Amino acid sequence: MKIYSKNILLGISLLFAITSYAQKTVYQYVDPMIGSEGVGRVFIGPSCPYGMVKPSPDCTVSPNSGWLPMPKEVTGFSQVHVSGTGGGPKYGNISIMPFSGALDKMDQTSFRAEENVKLGYYETVFKENNIKTEITTGEKVSFYRITYPKDKSKELKIDPGFFLGEEKIPDAREAQQFVGSQIEIVSDTEVRGYSRIRGGWNNGRAYTVYFWAVFDQPIAKYVTFKDGMFYNNQKAQFDSGKKTGALLSFGNSGKEELNVKIGISFLSELKAKNNIEIEIPHWNFNTVLVALENKWEDLLSRIKLSDDTSVEYRKMFYTGLYHTMIMPVDRTGENPLWTNDEPYYDDFYTIWDTFRTSSPLITLIDSKRKVDIINAMLNIYKREGYMPEGRSGNDNGRTQGGSNAEVVIADAFVKNLKGIDYELALQAMIKDATVPPGGNEEREGRGGLIDYLKLGYVPYGTDRAGNRTIDYSYNDYNIATVAKGLGKTDLYNQYIKQAENWQNLWRADYENNGAKGFIMPKDKDGNWLDDVVFGESKIQKPTFKYTPVIIESPWYVCHWCVFFYEGTSWEYSFSLPHDIPELVKKSGGEKAFEKRLDIFFDNNLFNVANEPSFLTPCLYHWIGKPYLSSDRIRTIIKDNFNTSREGLPGNDDSGAMSSWLAFHMMGLYPNAGQPYYLINTPLIKEVFVKLENGKSFKITTKKMSDKNRYIKTALLNGKPYNKAWILHDDINNGGELILEMDSKPSAWGTTILPPAK
Amino acid sequence: MKIYSKNILLGISLLFAITSYAQKTVYQYVDPMIGSEGVGRVFIGPSCPYGMVKPSPDCTVSPNSGWLPMPKEVTGFSQVHVSGTGGGPKYGNISIMPFSGALDKMDQTSFRAEENVKLGYYETVFKENNIKTEITTGEKVSFYRITYPKDKSKELKIDPGFFLGEEKIPDAREAQQFVGSQIEIVSDTEVRGYSRIRGGWNNGRAYTVYFWAVFDQPIAKYVTFKDGMFYNNQKAQFDSGKKTGALLSFGNSGKEELNVKIGISFLSELKAKNNIEIEIPHWNFNTVLVALENKWEDLLSRIKLSDDTSVEYRKMFYTGLYHTMIMPVDRTGENPLWTNDEPYYDDFYTIWDTFRTSSPLITLIDSKRKVDIINAMLNIYKREGYMPEGRSGNDNGRTQGGSNAEVVIADAFVKNLKGIDYELALQAMIKDATVPPGGNEEREGRGGLIDYLKLGYVPYGTDRAGNRTIDYSYNDYNIATVAKGLGKTDLYNQYIKQAENWQNLWRADYENNGAKGFIMPKDKDGNWLDDVVFGESKIQKPTFKYTPVIIESPWYVCHWCVFFYEGTSWEYSFSLPHDIPELVKKSGGEKAFEKRLDIFFDNNLFNVANEPSFLTPCLYHWIGKPYLSSDRIRTIIKDNFNTSREGLPGNDDSGAMSSWLAFHMMGLYPNAGQPYYLINTPLIKEVFVKLENGKSFKITTKKMSDKNRYIKTALLNGKPYNKAWILHDDINNGGELILEMDSKPSAWGTTILPPAK
Structure with missing residues (x-):
C-alpha cells in the first residue's frame, strides 16, 4: 500500500469511511438475549419495530416476557407479549404447542434441548420429542415452521384460554383474569377464535385478542376442549366463560415440516385473517424473516458506528x-x-x-x-x-x-x-x-x-x-x-x-x-x-x-x-x-x-x-x-x-x-x-447519525483511548465549542462535533453551565 | 237466580271471586302501543320480561325506540332497543329488511300498509311489495316469520352497520358513532357477524352486538357489501372500520314463508348461535310466542283486579x-x-x-x-x-x-x-x-x-x-x-x-x-x-x-x-x-x-x-x-x-x-x-296481590263510585286503621286492607301524619 500517495490514501480512506457506513448491515449486531436473564425481562422473540405481534415461548404462566432460561419447561408459544416490564404480567395470548402423540392430554409442556435466538428469529428443539420450532413474524402475523421427526406424527395444541400471570384469587392485584375464549375449526387448514382477558399489571378492562390460524398441511383429526373436558369431532367451542382449545393432528404422512401462520387482530377473527392475506400471503418463512430484518436495518442503520468499534x-x-x-x-x-x-x-x-x-x-x-x-x-x-x-x-x-x-x-x-x-x-x-x-x-x-x-x-x-x-x-x-x-x-x-x-x-x-x-x-x-x-x-x-x-x-x-x-x-x-x-x-x-x-x-x-x-x-x-x-x-x-x-x-x-x-x-x-x-465522553470513537431530514450529524472523537477519556476541546462545525451540552436543533441542522480527548480533565465545559429552568 | 239462599249466593260469589283471580289470563290486556306516540317513546315490539333482545321496526335512524307511526317508512327491523328514553338514541343493532327484487340496492325502505301489535307479537305488511313480517322473540333470540306474495321472489337484507341516532359529527353529544361491523355467510342457511358502536345518550365506550342468523330456506344467491360497494359472491366482509352487510335471495320457488331466527350475544357469534340452540331449537313461531306470553302471565297475574274493572x-x-x-x-x-x-x-x-x-x-x-x-x-x-x-x-x-x-x-x-x-x-x-x-x-x-x-x-x-x-x-x-x-x-x-x-x-x-x-x-x-x-x-x-x-x-x-x-x-x-x-x-x-x-x-x-x-x-x-x-x-x-x-x-x-x-x-x-x-283512593275496586312468599294482600274498597271517592274509614285485617300510609312489611305479611268510601272527605288519615325523616 506504500505506493499510493498521501492524497490518494486520504481519498480511499474517505471513500472507505463513507461506504462502510453506507453498505454494511448492522441488524446482525442485535442480540435479543441481552437482558433476558436476571432482572432485564426483555422480550426475546421476533418482533417488527413497534410490532403488534410478539411471538415467544412461555415457560410456565409467570414470567412477564414469557420466556425463561433452560432448563425451565416450555408450556407453549403465545403471540402477544411486552418487553422488560416489572410487576404482574400482561398478555401471553393464543398459545400454540407442537407435540407428537395421542389427542388425549391437555398439558404438552416440554423441555428444550437447544435454543437459538437472533433478531427476528427464534428456534428451539424439544428434548422429549425432538420437535423443532422456528418462529419469525410480521407486524400482525406470526409465522411458525415446525419440523417433526421423520417417524413421529404431527400434532399441535391451540390454546386460546392461556394467558400469563394466572392466579386463583379473583381480582388479585396486578394479575390477569380470564373472561372468555372461543375456538372453531373452520376447515382442514384453518382455525379461528379469541381470548378475552382482563386485569394484569395495569388493572385494565377486558381486552380481546382474535386469531386466525392457517396451516400448510390438512388437519387429519382433532378434538376440541372446554373447561378441562375433551369433545371428539366437535368443531367449535363457544364462549361460555370457560377455557377452550383444540388438539389437532396432521397425521404422520406427508412432509415433516408444518408451517403455521397466526394472524392476530384486536377487532375480529376475519380481520386477523385479512391481516394474513395482506401481510403474508405466501408460505415462505425466509421471506418473512428478511422483510423483518430489512425493517430493522432501515431504523438501526440511521446511526452508524466507526469501523473500529468492538463487536461487544x-x-x-x-x-x-x-x-x-x-x-x-x-x-x-x-x-x-x-x-x-x-x-x-x-x-x-x-x-x-x-x-x-x-x-x-x-x-x-x-x-x-x-x-x-x-x-x-x-x-x-x-x-x-x-x-x-x-x-x-x-x-x-x-x-x-x-x-x-x-x-x-x-x-x-x-x-x-x-x-x-x-x-x-x-x-x-x-x-x-x-x-x-x-x-x-x-x-x-x-x-x-x-x-x-x-x-x-x-x-x-x-x-x-x-x-x-x-x-x-x-x-x-x-x-x-x-x-x-x-x-x-x-x-x-x-x-x-x-x-x-x-x-x-x-x-x-x-x-x-x-x-x-x-x-x-x-x-x-x-x-x-x-x-x-x-x-x-x-x-x-x-x-x-x-x-x-x-x-x-x-x-x-x-x-x-x-x-x-x-x-x-x-x-x-x-x-x-x-x-x-x-x-x-x-x-x-x-x-x-x-x-x-x-x-x-x-x-x-x-x-x-x-x-x-x-x-x-x-x-x-x-x-x-x-x-x-x-x-x-x-x-x-x-x-x-x-x-x-x-x-x-x-x-x-x-x-x-x-x-x-x-x-x-x-x-x-x-x-x-x-x-x-448533555455531552459526555462517548464510548464509541465515531458516531454517524443519518437524520430524517436528509442531513447527518457526526460525533467524532480524536485520540480517545482508555486513558484519554477526558474532553480537552470541542469543535462544532469547525468552531470551538465550550458548552458541555448541545441543542437538539444543532444536531438536527446537521454537522459534526469533534471532541479532542486527553488523559486528564480540562477546562472544557466548566464555565458555561447547562440551562437552568 | 232468586231461588238460591243468601248463603249459597255468598258461597258462589266467593268461589267466583277466587276462581276469577286464579284462572283468567291477564296478559292480553297489555297494549304495547300505549305511549308509543307523542312523548311516551315506549318500545312497541315483542320483549320477554327484562329481555335482552327487543326486535322492532326502525323508522329512519332517529327515534329512540325505533318505531314511528304510519305513514313513516320502515328502514329495517333491528334486534336491540330500549324503552321510553329521552335524549339521543342507543342501540338499533343488526337490522334486517325483507324485500323482493334484484340484489342491487342498499336502501330497501318501505311504507306500511297495515300494522298489528300485541304483547309478544308485531306484524306489518309493506305497502310496496305486500310482504308480511311477523315478529316474536325469546330472551336472546328474535324470531321472524316473513310471508312473501306468491309471485314474488324472497329477498332479505342483513345490515349490521345500521344503528340508531347516526350523526355526521364525530363525537356529537348523545349520538351513537360507528366503530366497526362484520358479516359472513356461513352456509346456505346461516349468516354471522357483529355491530360495534360507541357513544349514544350515555356516552358509553364501544359495545359489540354479535349475531347468528338462521333461515328455514336455503340462500339461493347473495351479494355482500362494504362501505357502499357491492361484492358478488364474496362470502365475508371483515371489519375494517366500514359498514358491512349482505343482500340475500331465497329465490321464488318453495314456500312463501321464510322463517328467520336471529340469536344475539354480547360475547361472540358462536354464543349467539348457542343461544338459538338452547332457547329456540325449533321453527315454530307460535311456540315462541306462547312461551313469551306465559312468562308475562306469570308476572302480571301476581296482581289481579276485580272483575268489574273496566277494560280500559x-x-x-x-x-x-x-x-x-x-x-x-x-x-x-x-x-x-x-x-x-x-x-x-x-x-x-x-x-x-x-x-x-x-x-x-x-x-x-x-x-x-x-x-x-x-x-x-x-x-x-x-x-x-x-x-x-x-x-x-x-x-x-x-x-x-x-x-x-x-x-x-x-x-x-x-x-x-x-x-x-x-x-x-x-x-x-x-x-x-x-x-x-x-x-x-x-x-x-x-x-x-x-x-x-x-x-x-x-x-x-x-x-x-x-x-x-x-x-x-x-x-x-x-x-x-x-x-x-x-x-x-x-x-x-x-x-x-x-x-x-x-x-x-x-x-x-x-x-x-x-x-x-x-x-x-x-x-x-x-x-x-x-x-x-x-x-x-x-x-x-x-x-x-x-x-x-x-x-x-x-x-x-x-x-x-x-x-x-x-x-x-x-x-x-x-x-x-x-x-x-x-x-x-x-x-x-x-x-x-x-x-x-x-x-x-x-x-x-x-x-x-x-x-x-x-x-x-x-x-x-x-x-x-x-x-x-x-x-x-x-x-x-x-x-x-x-x-x-x-x-x-x-x-x-x-x-x-x-x-x-x-x-x-x-x-x-x-x-x-x-x-x-302512602294510601290514596284507588281507581280499582279490588286489587289482589299474590306475594312471592306465598301470602297475599288484598285492597278492597266498599261503596266506591265516581262520587264516593273519599276514604271514610279503613280496616287492616279487620282492625280500624287510621294512618294514610302502610308499611311494606304489613303488606308482605299478607292480609286485607278495606277502604270504605264516602262522597265527602272524612277525618280518616288526617291526624297521624306520614313519617318524617
Missing part, C-alpha cells in the same frame, strides 16, 4: 436501539374502541419509565414515528378524557408518579416536531393538572391533586406523596414550557410557579450520611414527619422512623402505598430535572453538592436500575465538572452493562434501560422536556 | 306493569367485561328515572329479580369502582342529579330484601358520597362533590348545582338509613346531618307567585344570585334574571349546564322526599304549604312528565289532608293517562311513568328508600 460495543449499542423500538406497539387499524384516521398505539408500559430516554431516542432517530405516537396519545385524550401514563390492553393505567405525558409533549415541542396540535396537547396537559382522576387514581391523571393544588405538595397519607409531588412539579414545568411557546403568558406564569412545588417538601435542615436537605414527608398541616404510620390499628398508633435511606415498608403495607415509589429520598432528592441549579443551591452550594453526589455514588445509594436516578450521574455538569459525570457514567456502564444475558441491570421497561445505555455510548444524554443533550 | 283500566294497569318490567335487561351470561356467577344487568336507563316507582314496583311483585338487579349493581361497583346511575352498552353514564343507586339500596334494605351484602352496599354508597368521579362527572358518582362536602351545597357554576344539591342530600339520607340499620352510629350521625344540606340552598325570604322560600342558586362565597351568568364573554359579564319559574336557558348554554336539570325551582323545591315536615315548616307551616301546593297544581307549574315531581301530588298527606292528594292524583290521571297511543304524558323512561300510574291505580304510592306506601 456494537452489540450493546444496536441491541439498545432495538429494545427501544419494540414498544409502544402500533395498533393503527386495530382499535376496537373507536374508528378514525388517527394512528393508534398501545402498550405505553409506562411513560413513567420511557419519558427519560426511550422517548427522546425515538425522537432523535425516528421522529415521524414519535409524532404518530403522540397523536395517538392525544386521540386517547380526546376519546377517553386523559392521555395515558401507562396503557395496555386498550385501557389506561397505571400511574406511579407524575402525569408524564406532559414530559413527552414538552419534549416534542422543544424539539420542534411537526404535525402535532400543540393547542390540543396543552389542553390535555392542563386536564391532568387540574381535574382529579376520580376513584382509581392509579388509572390516569394525578392522584392527590386536590391537596397538591391547595397545599403545594401532596401530604403524607396519600400514596406515593413524595414522588408524586416532585413529578407533578416537573410536569407543571413541562406545561409552562409549552404555554410559553404558545404565547400564553398567564398559564406560563401559573405553571412555572407550580414547578417550584417540590421545594415545599424540601426539609432544609435534615441531615443524613453527610448531606443536608432532603425531600421528606410532611402532613396536611405542614408538620415534618420523623415517624410515619406503621400499620392500620385504630387503637394504637404504631409508627416507624422514616429516613432518607429507607426504601422498604412494613410487610403488610402495599408496595404502592409508601412515600417514594420504588426508591429512597436520597435518590428522589436528586430527581428534579428542571430545577437543578436551585437544587444545588438548596444542597449548600456547588461544593456541598459535589460531595453529596460523591457520597451517593460511593456509598451504593445510587440504584442503576431505577429510572428516577437516570439523570443523576450527569448532575456534575451543573457544577461545572462534566468530566466527573463522564467518569461516573463510564463506571456505571462498565459495572452493569454487557452483552450477556444478564447484561441489563434492571427491568428494561420498554427499552428505558437500553436507551439510557445507547445515548451514553454516543456521548449524548437528553434531559427530556428540555431542548438539549 | 285493565289495559292501563297491566300495560303499566308490563312497561315496568322490560328494563333493565338481564344479560347474565352475556357480560364481556368479566366472568363470574353473579347476575349481570344492563340498561339502567336511568336510575334517576326509575328509583321512584319502577324500582319499588319490581320490589313489590318480583323481589327476587330486584335482588338480582341490585347484586348486578354491586358487582359493577366491585369491578368498575362505582355503581351505575345510568348504564347502557356495558358502560356507566350518565348522571343527571344524584347518585340514586343509594335510594335503590336503601329501599331494598328497609323492605328487608334478603340475599344482598348490605355491608358491601354501604361501602358502594359511601364511595359515591366521598370520592369525586374524575373528569367525566356525567359518568358516575357525584359531580361537584368536593364543593358539596366543603360548603354543604353545590355552588352555582357547577352544572346542575340545584338538583345535585337536593339529590345528594336525599342520597345522604339513604346512606344514613342503611348505616343506622347496620348499627353504624358514627356514619349515621354524619349522613343524617348531611341529609339537611338541601336547606343550605333554601332562600327563605324569596317570594314567587304567592309562595315563599325556594331552592335558589348561591355562589361559592355564599351569596344568593338573582342574576346568573348568560354566555361566556370574557370582556362583558352578561347575566339573566333567574326566577323559580325559569326552565329555559340561553340557546347556547347546554341543556345540562343549568341550575336545575329539566325543571324549575317550583318543581324541585318540593322534591325533598326525606324531609317533608321540615319543608312544610320552611314553607311557612301547613296552611302556607297547602296554598303553595294548590298554586303549583292550579297554575300549571306542575309537570306531570318530570320524575322529580312524581311525589308532589301526595304531599298533602303530610299536612293531614290525604283526600287532597287523592283528588290531585285522580285529576292528573284523568287528564294525562289513557289507553291511546298518546296515553303517557312523558317519556316512559324504562317504565317510570307507567309504574307511577300502576301504583296509583292500586291506591298505593311508594316513597322510595322509606319503608311505607
Whole structure:
C-alpha cells in the first residue's frame, strides 16, 4: 500500500469511511438475549419495530416476557407479549404447542434441548420429542415452521384460554383474569377464535385478542376442549366463560415440516385473517424473516458506528436501539374502541419509565414515528378524557408518579416536531393538572391533586406523596414550557410557579450520611414527619422512623402505598430535572453538592436500575465538572452493562434501560422536556447519525483511548465549542462535533453551565 | 237466580271471586302501543320480561325506540332497543329488511300498509311489495316469520352497520358513532357477524352486538357489501372500520314463508348461535310466542283486579306493569367485561328515572329479580369502582342529579330484601358520597362533590348545582338509613346531618307567585344570585334574571349546564322526599304549604312528565289532608293517562311513568328508600296481590263510585286503621286492607301524619 500517495490514501480512506457506513448491515449486531436473564425481562422473540405481534415461548404462566432460561419447561408459544416490564404480567395470548402423540392430554409442556435466538428469529428443539420450532413474524402475523421427526406424527395444541400471570384469587392485584375464549375449526387448514382477558399489571378492562390460524398441511383429526373436558369431532367451542382449545393432528404422512401462520387482530377473527392475506400471503418463512430484518436495518442503520468499534460495543449499542423500538406497539387499524384516521398505539408500559430516554431516542432517530405516537396519545385524550401514563390492553393505567405525558409533549415541542396540535396537547396537559382522576387514581391523571393544588405538595397519607409531588412539579414545568411557546403568558406564569412545588417538601435542615436537605414527608398541616404510620390499628398508633435511606415498608403495607415509589429520598432528592441549579443551591452550594453526589455514588445509594436516578450521574455538569459525570457514567456502564444475558441491570421497561445505555455510548444524554443533550465522553470513537431530514450529524472523537477519556476541546462545525451540552436543533441542522480527548480533565465545559429552568 | 239462599249466593260469589283471580289470563290486556306516540317513546315490539333482545321496526335512524307511526317508512327491523328514553338514541343493532327484487340496492325502505301489535307479537305488511313480517322473540333470540306474495321472489337484507341516532359529527353529544361491523355467510342457511358502536345518550365506550342468523330456506344467491360497494359472491366482509352487510335471495320457488331466527350475544357469534340452540331449537313461531306470553302471565297475574274493572283500566294497569318490567335487561351470561356467577344487568336507563316507582314496583311483585338487579349493581361497583346511575352498552353514564343507586339500596334494605351484602352496599354508597368521579362527572358518582362536602351545597357554576344539591342530600339520607340499620352510629350521625344540606340552598325570604322560600342558586362565597351568568364573554359579564319559574336557558348554554336539570325551582323545591315536615315548616307551616301546593297544581307549574315531581301530588298527606292528594292524583290521571297511543304524558323512561300510574291505580304510592306506601283512593275496586312468599294482600274498597271517592274509614285485617300510609312489611305479611268510601272527605288519615325523616 506504500505506493499510493498521501492524497490518494486520504481519498480511499474517505471513500472507505463513507461506504462502510453506507453498505454494511448492522441488524446482525442485535442480540435479543441481552437482558433476558436476571432482572432485564426483555422480550426475546421476533418482533417488527413497534410490532403488534410478539411471538415467544412461555415457560410456565409467570414470567412477564414469557420466556425463561433452560432448563425451565416450555408450556407453549403465545403471540402477544411486552418487553422488560416489572410487576404482574400482561398478555401471553393464543398459545400454540407442537407435540407428537395421542389427542388425549391437555398439558404438552416440554423441555428444550437447544435454543437459538437472533433478531427476528427464534428456534428451539424439544428434548422429549425432538420437535423443532422456528418462529419469525410480521407486524400482525406470526409465522411458525415446525419440523417433526421423520417417524413421529404431527400434532399441535391451540390454546386460546392461556394467558400469563394466572392466579386463583379473583381480582388479585396486578394479575390477569380470564373472561372468555372461543375456538372453531373452520376447515382442514384453518382455525379461528379469541381470548378475552382482563386485569394484569395495569388493572385494565377486558381486552380481546382474535386469531386466525392457517396451516400448510390438512388437519387429519382433532378434538376440541372446554373447561378441562375433551369433545371428539366437535368443531367449535363457544364462549361460555370457560377455557377452550383444540388438539389437532396432521397425521404422520406427508412432509415433516408444518408451517403455521397466526394472524392476530384486536377487532375480529376475519380481520386477523385479512391481516394474513395482506401481510403474508405466501408460505415462505425466509421471506418473512428478511422483510423483518430489512425493517430493522432501515431504523438501526440511521446511526452508524466507526469501523473500529468492538463487536461487544456494537452489540450493546444496536441491541439498545432495538429494545427501544419494540414498544409502544402500533395498533393503527386495530382499535376496537373507536374508528378514525388517527394512528393508534398501545402498550405505553409506562411513560413513567420511557419519558427519560426511550422517548427522546425515538425522537432523535425516528421522529415521524414519535409524532404518530403522540397523536395517538392525544386521540386517547380526546376519546377517553386523559392521555395515558401507562396503557395496555386498550385501557389506561397505571400511574406511579407524575402525569408524564406532559414530559413527552414538552419534549416534542422543544424539539420542534411537526404535525402535532400543540393547542390540543396543552389542553390535555392542563386536564391532568387540574381535574382529579376520580376513584382509581392509579388509572390516569394525578392522584392527590386536590391537596397538591391547595397545599403545594401532596401530604403524607396519600400514596406515593413524595414522588408524586416532585413529578407533578416537573410536569407543571413541562406545561409552562409549552404555554410559553404558545404565547400564553398567564398559564406560563401559573405553571412555572407550580414547578417550584417540590421545594415545599424540601426539609432544609435534615441531615443524613453527610448531606443536608432532603425531600421528606410532611402532613396536611405542614408538620415534618420523623415517624410515619406503621400499620392500620385504630387503637394504637404504631409508627416507624422514616429516613432518607429507607426504601422498604412494613410487610403488610402495599408496595404502592409508601412515600417514594420504588426508591429512597436520597435518590428522589436528586430527581428534579428542571430545577437543578436551585437544587444545588438548596444542597449548600456547588461544593456541598459535589460531595453529596460523591457520597451517593460511593456509598451504593445510587440504584442503576431505577429510572428516577437516570439523570443523576450527569448532575456534575451543573457544577461545572462534566468530566466527573463522564467518569461516573463510564463506571456505571462498565459495572452493569454487557452483552450477556444478564447484561441489563434492571427491568428494561420498554427499552428505558437500553436507551439510557445507547445515548451514553454516543456521548449524548437528553434531559427530556428540555431542548438539549448533555455531552459526555462517548464510548464509541465515531458516531454517524443519518437524520430524517436528509442531513447527518457526526460525533467524532480524536485520540480517545482508555486513558484519554477526558474532553480537552470541542469543535462544532469547525468552531470551538465550550458548552458541555448541545441543542437538539444543532444536531438536527446537521454537522459534526469533534471532541479532542486527553488523559486528564480540562477546562472544557466548566464555565458555561447547562440551562437552568 | 232468586231461588238460591243468601248463603249459597255468598258461597258462589266467593268461589267466583277466587276462581276469577286464579284462572283468567291477564296478559292480553297489555297494549304495547300505549305511549308509543307523542312523548311516551315506549318500545312497541315483542320483549320477554327484562329481555335482552327487543326486535322492532326502525323508522329512519332517529327515534329512540325505533318505531314511528304510519305513514313513516320502515328502514329495517333491528334486534336491540330500549324503552321510553329521552335524549339521543342507543342501540338499533343488526337490522334486517325483507324485500323482493334484484340484489342491487342498499336502501330497501318501505311504507306500511297495515300494522298489528300485541304483547309478544308485531306484524306489518309493506305497502310496496305486500310482504308480511311477523315478529316474536325469546330472551336472546328474535324470531321472524316473513310471508312473501306468491309471485314474488324472497329477498332479505342483513345490515349490521345500521344503528340508531347516526350523526355526521364525530363525537356529537348523545349520538351513537360507528366503530366497526362484520358479516359472513356461513352456509346456505346461516349468516354471522357483529355491530360495534360507541357513544349514544350515555356516552358509553364501544359495545359489540354479535349475531347468528338462521333461515328455514336455503340462500339461493347473495351479494355482500362494504362501505357502499357491492361484492358478488364474496362470502365475508371483515371489519375494517366500514359498514358491512349482505343482500340475500331465497329465490321464488318453495314456500312463501321464510322463517328467520336471529340469536344475539354480547360475547361472540358462536354464543349467539348457542343461544338459538338452547332457547329456540325449533321453527315454530307460535311456540315462541306462547312461551313469551306465559312468562308475562306469570308476572302480571301476581296482581289481579276485580272483575268489574273496566277494560280500559285493565289495559292501563297491566300495560303499566308490563312497561315496568322490560328494563333493565338481564344479560347474565352475556357480560364481556368479566366472568363470574353473579347476575349481570344492563340498561339502567336511568336510575334517576326509575328509583321512584319502577324500582319499588319490581320490589313489590318480583323481589327476587330486584335482588338480582341490585347484586348486578354491586358487582359493577366491585369491578368498575362505582355503581351505575345510568348504564347502557356495558358502560356507566350518565348522571343527571344524584347518585340514586343509594335510594335503590336503601329501599331494598328497609323492605328487608334478603340475599344482598348490605355491608358491601354501604361501602358502594359511601364511595359515591366521598370520592369525586374524575373528569367525566356525567359518568358516575357525584359531580361537584368536593364543593358539596366543603360548603354543604353545590355552588352555582357547577352544572346542575340545584338538583345535585337536593339529590345528594336525599342520597345522604339513604346512606344514613342503611348505616343506622347496620348499627353504624358514627356514619349515621354524619349522613343524617348531611341529609339537611338541601336547606343550605333554601332562600327563605324569596317570594314567587304567592309562595315563599325556594331552592335558589348561591355562589361559592355564599351569596344568593338573582342574576346568573348568560354566555361566556370574557370582556362583558352578561347575566339573566333567574326566577323559580325559569326552565329555559340561553340557546347556547347546554341543556345540562343549568341550575336545575329539566325543571324549575317550583318543581324541585318540593322534591325533598326525606324531609317533608321540615319543608312544610320552611314553607311557612301547613296552611302556607297547602296554598303553595294548590298554586303549583292550579297554575300549571306542575309537570306531570318530570320524575322529580312524581311525589308532589301526595304531599298533602303530610299536612293531614290525604283526600287532597287523592283528588290531585285522580285529576292528573284523568287528564294525562289513557289507553291511546298518546296515553303517557312523558317519556316512559324504562317504565317510570307507567309504574307511577300502576301504583296509583292500586291506591298505593311508594316513597322510595322509606319503608311505607302512602294510601290514596284507588281507581280499582279490588286489587289482589299474590306475594312471592306465598301470602297475599288484598285492597278492597266498599261503596266506591265516581262520587264516593273519599276514604271514610279503613280496616287492616279487620282492625280500624287510621294512618294514610302502610308499611311494606304489613303488606308482605299478607292480609286485607278495606277502604270504605264516602262522597265527602272524612277525618280518616288526617291526624297521624306520614313519617318524617
